Amino acid sequence: MPDLAAPDFSLQASLSSGQTFRWIALDGWRYGFIDQRPVKVRQEGDRLVYESSDPALSPARLRRYFALDLDLPDILSTIDVDIQIHAAIRRHRGLRVLRQDGWETLASFICASFNNIKRIEGMIERLCQAYGDPVGLNGFRGFSFPRPEVIAGASERRLRSLGLGYRAPYLRATARLIADGALPLDHLRRAEYDTAKRALLGCEGVGDKVADCVALFGFEKYEAFPIDVWMERAMRYYFRHRRMTRKGLHDYARAHFGPWAGYAQQYLYHYVRTLRHKVSDTFPALNGV
DNA sequence: CGCCAGGTGCTGA
């Protein structure tokens, strides 16, 4: 079975930190999709073992998807600037920001707004069952993520029946934008962060937070610093700036962490989400204030 | 049951 070098890597932290919604644990493997092709992976020490029936999924392709070409210790050293991020890094070292498909990331995070991860996973799975193509790998049966053209032609009623709620028209409108060529996602990969984010904000259902998630997880914009309710809560204790707006926290964090702020965000997000106690106990500086 | 969730769009100051 093929494998590749995976130093400074935690598959578990990377797949369970809320950046991707489609990987399934089964028989000691993680099943998912890369380039619409099913693949299974497992970490063994500092090797990543994988299997796919499609030869197009080369070791180089997986290396890129899991960001194993980046020097993680070097990245972490640039964001390790205070005791809170230091604790998050110490706990989840090896977490990497995956390089996911741009369209799938955009569609997924439109569904993710004002929602919880369990339900997001269910919504996306039903979306794939309804509009994707059936694929299999060993005992795994799944569905590819639907192309924008297919979602663009879906009825709002049917999308709502999948549980998308008020996001249904947003998703369809965005799919149409992509299908019509009005938003060329291919260009965004090479664009600057500001340019990419501005373009993404032109989609319905995409505000600051979703645009930052898509820029970071789908278009390699590592300066992006998405602020959801968890990050906002943490940041208010963290930076003692409770009165700042979300935009204020966002700009402050980007300046604080620098060009790899997106990595800092992902470590902090996963850290506060996996604590057993409240965020205010982790960041006690303002207790009683 | 009530509260919460990887927020956004709209409105009115």
Added chain:
DNA sequence: TCAGCACATGGC
């Protein structure tokens, strides 16, 4: 520019 509000749904 910013605060306040409605919004669908289901997990817990």
